[in-house]
Amino acid sequence: MKILKKIVILLIIVLIGIQFVPTTYNTSNEVLETDFTKIYNAPQNIKNLLKTSCYDCHSNNTNYPWYSKIQPGAWFMENHINEGKEELNFNTFGEYSGRRKKSKLKSIISQIRDDEMPIASYALVHRDAKLSEEDKAMITKWLNNIRENLK
Amino acid sequence: MKNLKTTFSILLFTVLISTVSSCKNDAKKADTDGEMQTMEMNKEGMDHDNSDGHHDNDGEEAEMSHDNSDGHHDNDNAASTDRDIAASTQKNGATSEIIDSYLQIKNALVADDKDGAAKGGSMMLMAFSNFDMSQLNEAQHKEYMEIYESAKEQAEHIVKSPIDHQREHFETMSTDVNDLITLLGTDKTLYLDYCPMKKVNWLSETKDIKNPFYGSKMMTCGNMKKQIN
Numbered sequence: 001m002k003i004l005k006k007i008v009i010l011l012i013i014v015l016i017g018i019q020f021v022p023t024t025y026n027t028s029n030e031v032l033e034t035d036f037t038k039i040y041n042a043p044q045n046i047k048n049l050l051k052t053s054c055y056d057c058h059s060n061n062t063n064y065p066w067y068s069k070i071q072p073g074a075w076f077m078e079n080h081i082n083e084g085k086e087e088l089n090f091n092t093f094g095e096y097s098g099r100r101k102k103s104k105l106k107s108i109i110s111q112i113r114d115d116e117m118p119i120a121s122y123a124l125v126h127r128d129a130k131l132s133e134e135d136k137a138m139i140t141k142w143l144n145n146i147r148e149n150l151k
Numbered sequence: 152m153k154n155l156k157t158t159f160s161i162l163l164f165t166v167l168i169s170t171v172s173s174c175k176n177d178a179k180k181a182d183t184d185g186e187m188q189t190m191e192m193n194k195e196g197m198d199h200d201n202s203d204g205h206h207d208n209d210g211e212e213a214e215m216s217h218d219n220s221d222g223h224h225d226n227d228n229a230a231s232t233d234r235d236i237a238a239s240t241q242k243n244g245a246t247s248e249i250i251d252s253y254l255q256i257k258n259a260l261v262a263d264d265k266d267g268a269a270k271g272g273s274m275m276l277m278a279f280s281n282f283d284m285s286q287l288n289e290a291q292h293k294e295y296m297e298i299y300e301s302a303k304e305q306a307e308h309i310v311k312s313p314i315d316h317q318r319e320h321f322e323t324m325s326t327d328v329n330d331l332i333t334l335l336g337t338d339k340t341l342y343l344d345y346c347p348m349k350k351v352n353w354l355s356e357t358k359d360i361k362n363p364f365y366g367s368k369m370m371t372c373g374n375m376k377k378q379i380n
């Protein structure tokens with residue numbers, strides 16, 4: 001009993017301790033010329049949808065809610081963001097070759113259509129990021145239009 | 152006592168997970184670094200291979216550069232899919248390993264074989280890292296790199312995805328490999344087939360139609376557009 005109590009206290013100290021481990025936050029206020037919404041001239045409603053549902057992990061600027069700043073939550077998030085940006089970064093979309101723009105667009109559309117993105121664990125916590133059927137229809141229509149024009 | 156135990160295990164679990172996840176991050180970074188190093192080493196290896204004149208396509212390479220000088224291989228991506236393949240296909244064995252891996256994926260998808268397709272994806276990554284880029288001229292190199300980047304991405308996804316995703320990435324990959332053949336040629340006899348439902352082309356080594364996009368569900372759907380070689 002006494003030992004257990006000591007261990008619990010130790011663990012609490014560790015939990016408090018890891019809060020002080022420096023974490024790199026994915027934030028930037030720079031609006032790049034290569035930004036997806038900029039090069040394709042996205043209307044405001046599409047812009048808002050992308051920003052709320054996609055940009056947290058697929059851009060250089062994550063909107064961190066307070067709970068995501070508590071460890072180990074922030075580490076989980078960091079992992080997702082790194083993976084997400086590696087796969088697709090909306091801020092630098094203009095840097096992709098024409099071939100890759102097409103294939104990225106194809107993937108974006110099919111991920112949204114099949115409810116693969118935004119991923120379930122993220123949408124569970126960020127309720128506003130979840131795309132409704134109307135949102136999905138609107139955004140895929142707009143994306144498909146860009147894709148047609150790229151051909 | 153019981154309560155304390157539960158609290159204790161929850162806390163322990165949390166700390167363990169956070170440790171694991173931070174380790175995973177580091178391991179990943181290390182992985183990427185390693186990969187990049189290997190790539191660089193491969194490049195060096197290729198240059199070396201080449202300097203001893205082992206490459207047996209010298210004649211064709213000359214022909215290819217000639218084609219290029221009259222502007223046949225401009226870098227217009229948008230037009231690349233519509234190029235007349237039969238007219239521009241050179242005999243080139245250098246692309247064989249890449250095409251073989253593509254056909255492995257194609258045949259696995261025809262057979263609804265997810266693991267076989269994943270294996271083909273790894274084969275393709277290997278084939279690209281074995282490819283001798285030093286034989287390419289500047290214009291070819293630029294287009295080759297674009298095709299390579301895209302095909303590599305598709306192959307990586309085919310390695311790790313369920314079969315319906317594999318098939319989606321195979322659509323893009325088919326365009327990539329087809330464009331690669333247009334750019335560099337092949338010494339294989341291939342057939343360019345068209346899937347009217349997906350509105351995409353795919354390549355096959357056999358004359359009869361075996362559609363890889365739906366597997367057994369729609370095996371004979373499609374038609375042959377062109378014979379290559």
